[in-house]
Amino acid sequence: MTTMIGYLRVSTEEQAASGLGLEAQRETIQRYADSHGWTIEWHVDEGKSAKNLDRPELQAALARLHANPKRRDVAGLVVAKLDRLSRSVPDFAGVLELARARRWSLVAIDLGVDTSTPTGELIANVMMSVAQWERRVIGERTSAAMQAAARQGKHMGRVAAPLPDATATRLLHLKRSGLSVAKIADALNAEGVTTALGSKWYASTVTTALKRLDPTQTTKETPAASAA
Numbered sequence: 395m396t397t398m399i400g401y402l403r404v405s406t407e408e409q410a411a412s413g414l415g416l417e418a419q420r421e422t423i424q425r426y427a428d429s430h431g432w433t434i435e436w437h438v439d440e441g442k443s444a445k446n447l448d449r450p451e452l453q454a455a456l457a458r459l460h461a462n463p464k465r466r467d468v469a470g471l472v473v474a475k476l477d478r479l480s481r482s483v484p485d486f487a488g489v490l491e492l493a494r495a496r497r498w499s500l501v502a503i504d505l506g507v508d509t510s511t512p513t514g515e516l517i518a519n520v521m522m523s524v525a526q527w528e529r530r531v532i533g534e535r536t537s538a539a540m541q542a543a544a545r546q547g548k549h550m551g552r553v554a555a556p557l558p559d560a561t562a563t564r565l566l567h568l569k570r571s572g573l574s575v576a577k578i579a580d581a582l583n584a585e586g587v588t589t590a591l592g593s594k595w596y597a598s599t600v601t602t603a604l605k606r607l608d609p610t611q612t613t614k615e616t617p618a619a620s621a622a
Contacts, residue, residue: 583595
């Protein structure tokens with residue numbers, strides 16, 4: 395039976411903590427593998443951006459695939475969506491070239507392509523090029539709009555919602571007790587305390603809230619605070 399590497403990635407701590415993004419990718423890959431009679435070995439990068447390929451589990455997967463074909467224990471790499479692997483055309487092209495040179499398959503389920511075929515490689519390259527072009531156009535438009543707003547003295551961007559004083563006080567108390575940000579998030583969630591936006595707490599949102607508190611927070615019991 396053919397063994398493939400199933401690669402999963404989420405870019406934020408919140409997504410990693412919830413598990414929902416990873417689970418959706420896992421289910422998609424597993425269904426595809428079952429239909430092709432493959433077994434899957436998983437490599438997962440949590441809280442990692444796709445701005446480059448410098449991710450520990452991806453590098454570990456590529457190292458396995460780089461082995462001599464006669465000694466290699468996996469036949470290729472499968473992703474639920476191409477952007478889980480890379481958002482950069484040059485990086486993706488490099489992975490494609492590596493797959494071609496070392497004779498292993500790269501499968502992107504969302505595109506319905508398998509790069510063991512010339513057509514699959516062509517479609518993947520075109521799709522990645524279009525995606526990169528679209529992001530650059532959106533980035534240029536956003537930059538132009540922000541520059542225009544700045545010239546008019548307008549503010550663009552998200553304004554943080556204020557934390558209730560009671561929540562801020564509790565947050566500071568937990569911090570002063572020596573708990574890590576992850577433990578603080580667990581405590582607040584267990585107490586039913588939400589963020590200013592009514593969401594569940596994560597280590598990253600605790601960190602953001604604490605950073606926005608007054609530098610003299612250790613002596614304040616009810617500081618004015620805000621959180622994401």
